[in-house]
Amino acid sequence: MSTGTQNVFQANGSGPVEYRRVYVWELPVRFYHWINAVALVLLIVTGYLIGAPIRAFYAAEAYQQYWFGWVRFIHFASAFVYVFNFAARIYWGFVGNKYAAWNNFFPITPKQRQEIVDVVKVDVLQVKMHGEISTGHNSLAAFVYFFTFLAFVAQSITGFALYSSMSNSFLPRMFTWIVPLMGGEMGVRHWHHLLMWFFVAFIIVHIYLSFYHDYIEGRGTISSMVGGWKFDRVKSAAEAAETEAKRNWGPGIKWRPAVKGHHKKPTFREPM
Amino acid sequence: MGQSIWESMQQKGYGRREFLQLCTAAAAAAGLDKSAVGQVAHVFEKKEKPAVVWMHFQECTCCSESFIRASHPIVLDALLDVLDLNYSETLMAPSGFQAEKSLSDTIKNNKGKYIVLVEGAVPTKDGGVYCMIGGKTAESILQTVAADAAAIVAWGSCASNGCVQAAKPNPTGATPISKLVNKPVINVPGCPPIADVMMGVITHLLVLGQVPELDSLGRPKEFYGRRVHDTCYRRANYDAGLFVESWDDENARKGYCLYKMGCRGPVTYNACSVVRWNEGTSYPIQSGHGCIGCSEAGFWDNGPFYQHLGSFPGFGIESTADTIGTVVGVATLAGVAAHAVVTNIRKHRVIAEVHTEDMKE
Numbered sequence: 001m002s003t004g005t006q007n008v009f010q011a012n013g014s015g016p017v018e019y020r021r022v023y024v025w026e027l028p029v030r031f032y033h034w035i036n037a038v039a040l041v042l043l044i045v046t047g048y049l050i051g052a053p054i055r056a057f058y059a060a061e062a063y064q065q066y067w068f069g070w071v072r073f074i075h076f077a078s079a080f081v082y083v084f085n086f087a088a089r090i091y092w093g094f095v096g097n098k099y100a101a102w103n104n105f106f107p108i109t110p111k112q113r114q115e116i117v118d119v120v121k122v123d124v125l126q127v128k129m130h131g132e133i134s135t136g137h138n139s140l141a142a143f144v145y146f147f148t149f150l151a152f153v154a155q156s157i158t159g160f161a162l163y164s165s166m167s168n169s170f171l172p173r174m175f176t177w178i179v180p181l182m183g184g185e186m187g188v189r190h191w192h193h194l195l196m197w198f199f200v201a202f203i204i205v206h207i208y209l210s211f212y213h214d215y216i217e218g219r220g221t222i223s224s225m226v227g228g229w230k231f232d233r234v235k236s237a238a239e240a241a242e243t244e245a246k247r248n249w250g251p252g253i254k255w256r257p258a259v260k261g262h263h264k265k266p267t268f269r270e271p272m
Numbered sequence: 273m274g275q276s277i278w279e280s281m282q283q284k285g286y287g288r289r290e291f292l293q294l295c296t297a298a299a300a301a302a303g304l305d306k307s308a309v310g311q312v313a314h315v316f317e318k319k320e321k322p323a324v325v326w327m328h329f330q331e332c333t334c335c336s337e338s339f340i341r342a343s344h345p346i347v348l349d350a351l352l353d354v355l356d357l358n359y360s361e362t363l364m365a366p367s368g369f370q371a372e373k374s375l376s377d378t379i380k381n382n383k384g385k386y387i388v389l390v391e392g393a394v395p396t397k398d399g400g401v402y403c404m405i406g407g408k409t410a411e412s413i414l415q416t417v418a419a420d421a422a423a424i425v426a427w428g429s430c431a432s433n434g435c436v437q438a439a440k441p442n443p444t445g446a447t448p449i450s451k452l453v454n455k456p457v458i459n460v461p462g463c464p465p466i467a468d469v470m471m472g473v474i475t476h477l478l479v480l481g482q483v484p485e486l487d488s489l490g491r492p493k494e495f496y497g498r499r500v501h502d503t504c505y506r507r508a509n510y511d512a513g514l515f516v517e518s519w520d521d522e523n524a525r526k527g528y529c530l531y532k533m534g535c536r537g538p539v540t541y542n543a544c545s546v547v548r549w550n551e552g553t554s555y556p557i558q559s560g561h562g563c564i565g566c567s568e569a570g571f572w573d574n575g576p577f578y579q580h581l582g583s584f585p586g587f588g589i590e591s592t593a594d595t596i597g598t599v600v601g602v603a604t605l606a607g608v609a610a611h612a613v614v615t616n617i618r619k620h621r622v623i624a625e626v627h628t629e630d631m632k633e
Contacts, residue, residue, distance in 0.1 A: 051580060053515060063512070068511055197593070
């Protein structure tokens with residue numbers, strides 16, 4: 001490792017390390033998360049089965065079983081749960097705490113954009129060892145969630161469009177117009193199926209990174225989605241001063257660690 | 273000109289009984305109740321029979337072939353007899369100059385009253401040279417004919433959505449009729465459409481004198497309102513999860529659902545499983561072959577026919593969304609595993625720091 005790497009923890013001296021408990025994920029957010037998780041898994045499993053069904057196990061005549069019917073029923077039922085759950089989450093983005101707020105998901109401020117760069121360096125490419133650890137969503141994760149929300153919307157629309165031919169209810173019927181737009185139901189089916197794989201990839205990365213952060217940071221990332229609490233390190237006076245310097249965004253940008261290859265002049269951003 | 277259907281039938285030697293049979297069959301074909309037969313008879317006695325021109329453009333004439341095999345011969349005979357079918361390349365007696373004159377006379381003498389039946393798509397590329405009749409392009413003929421028509425019916429998938437000519441890369445620029453004329457077009461897709469459906473549409477126009485109720489794609493709802501799948505006699509096997517898995521397996525012999533063999537029934541809107549073909553004898557699924565979705569737009573581009581999912585463009589014929597997805601999924605897993613290994617190597621110091629924090633207490 002580069003010897004120039006700053007060790008913020010050592011800077012704390014030899015006293016006990018203090019952590020502050022922060023209530024990050026409120027109950028509705030946790031409910032949303034787990035309902036969404038269960039619905040998504042059900043949707044992916046049944047959706048895949050709808051695309052490539054397994055033959056009923058023992059029946060010889062159709063009246064003896066309703067196996068594929070149940071697979072489809074579970075898919076449609078979870079789809080409705082998933083859509084309304086998502087709608088509830090959007091609502092909570094306007095009334096919930098700051099960690100749940102809608103503006104987390106769009107990199108609007110320079111700070112958010114800088115955090116994205118930082119997370120890529122620290123956690124994805126690991127060219128930098130320590131970065132500021134955000135308490136709620138980090139900006140990169142939040143921005144990725146924004147894309148999953150887009151995928152939610154696309155999947156709901158294509159799903160309802162496919163379902164509309166079997167339904168008289170208002171919600172699916174609203175999306176009938178999608179079908180000719182996508183070149184018939186084969187086209188809709190195609191994209192609906194392909195997007196399913198986006199969720200598979202997302203779930204793999206999402207679960208991995210939750211464990212990764214829990215492992216690297218040791219402040220309850222995994223359990224936070226059950227109890228809602230995360231743990232923030234209480235900073236020493238020296239660290240607080242360093243954080244303050246970082247907030248200034250000025251030319252004296254000392255917080256950038258002197259990692260090898262960082263002799264290039266940093267680009268500066270205006271504060272918001 | 274100016275004759276009613278009843279008058280024209282009398283001339284041709286039909287009796288009152290046959291006339292009433294026609295009225296009953298026509299009422300049934302138009303979806304009317306028994307009590308409406310009297311009104312149909314009244315219309316057929318009094319109303320002037322409409323002039324009809326049947327245009328053939330870029331097509332294979334399978335629609336005409338299908339039409340003449342309608343399962344109610346009396347209606348068909350009568351329709352062919354009583355309609356003033358003034359122009360039809362396949363069925364008319366005149367040729368050359370006389371044929372052209374017949375078309376222009378019909379347009380001139382029946383302004384706003386004649387019905388145009390179009391079979392085939394219209395090629396628009398390279399000035400329309402790919403389909404020309406009597407030195408004129410299909411498009412210019414269509415525009416002339418459509419200008420004063422009372423109703424336009426697009427027969428078959430060619431005229432409705434372009435069919436095979438419009439399949440990628442569509443070298444002739446084959447275009448459906450509804451995209452070329454500024455009038456409502458009744459689309460009757462299918463390759464070919466079912467004879468009885470064609471007859472039903474004509475009868476509806478004739479009896480009720482109005483365009484049948486159409487869906488968002490311009491198809492008559494009475495025939496294209498439901499999927500082949502919804503009325504399929506094998507549907508129970510689908511819900512039970514009993515599927516044919518290869519063409520020669522026991523499941524195929526038992527007549528299970530063809531969903532896994534790429535049957536397009538669930539995405540195809542047509543009346544095949546209700547009306548059936550060849551005088552109600554059978555339809556593809558009943559004969560053991562999946563539906564290929566011939567009445568759906570772009571069905572040639574959604575192949576292969578024997579796969580549930582269409583192939584994914586740009587990745588070879590056999591690659592479906594699942595092939596792509598599996599690659600993405602495995603790549604993600606590999607990426608994540610690699611990242612986990614790298615984390616333990618590169619960040620061993622950070623991990624150690626977290627552990628020393630614990631020691632400090």
